[in-house]
Amino acid sequence: MDVKKVINALNKAIALEHAAVLQYQQHALLVSGLWRRVFADFFSAHSKDSLDHAHKFGQKVVALGGVPTVEIGTSVRQSTDLEEMLQQDLQLERETMQAYLEAHELAAGDVALRTMLESHIESEQRDIEELEMYLGMVKTKGIEREVNLRRVK
Numbered sequence: 001m002d003v004k005k006v007i008n009a010l011n012k013a014i015a016l017e018h019a020a021v022l023q024y025q026q027h028a029l030l031v032s033g034l035w036r037r038v039f040a041d042f043f044s045a046h047s048k049d050s051l052d053h054a055h056k057f058g059q060k061v062v063a064l065g066g067v068p069t070v071e072i073g074t075s076v077r078q079s080t081d082l083e084e085m086l087q088q089d090l091q092l093e094r095e096t097m098q099a100y101l102e103a104h105e106l107a108a109g110d111v112a113l114r115t116m117l118e119s120h121i122e123s124e125q126r127d128i129e130e131l132e133m134y135l136g137m138v139k140t141k142g143i144e145r146e147v148n149l150r151r152v153k
Contacts, residue, residue: 001109007066009103010057015073016096017057020050022076023092027085030078039082042134046089046127053120060113073099083138090131097124 024047031039058068074095077088104117 011069013099017054086135
């Protein structure tokens with residue numbers, strides 16, 4: 001295993017997690033409308049999760065003899081439209097997933113790191129699927145249908 005390449009790959013993922021912290025937090029602040037409470041909490045929780053991920057893999061970088069990055073891995077995207085927010089977050093989650101997959105591939109000789117990455121990759125996949133589900137609801141106006149199911153006469 002090339003430790004320098006693994007550290008670089010983990011730092012790429014950490015930098016994307018840093019971007020996710022900011023982007024999710026900004027979305028939590030900007031979301032409005034009927035579902036503000038639900039999505040503000042959702043975005044805020046994901047911001048905290050991203051910070052935890054950056055810290056967890058930052059500790060691993062230190063254990064490997066490196067220095068965790070403080071860089072932001074991509075532009076923080078903003079919107080006031082819920083569908084666009086979800087699309088932006090989905091794109092960022094997919095980029096982050098790819099970074100973890102690349103780190104996993106490079107960590108061939110380290111069973112513990114590969115196991116750690118596999119567990120995290122599974123979690124990232126669940127996040128992607130959740131965002132896809134919410135995005136599907138918003139695109140099909142599923143949220144509005146839920147609200148309009150019963151009409152009081």
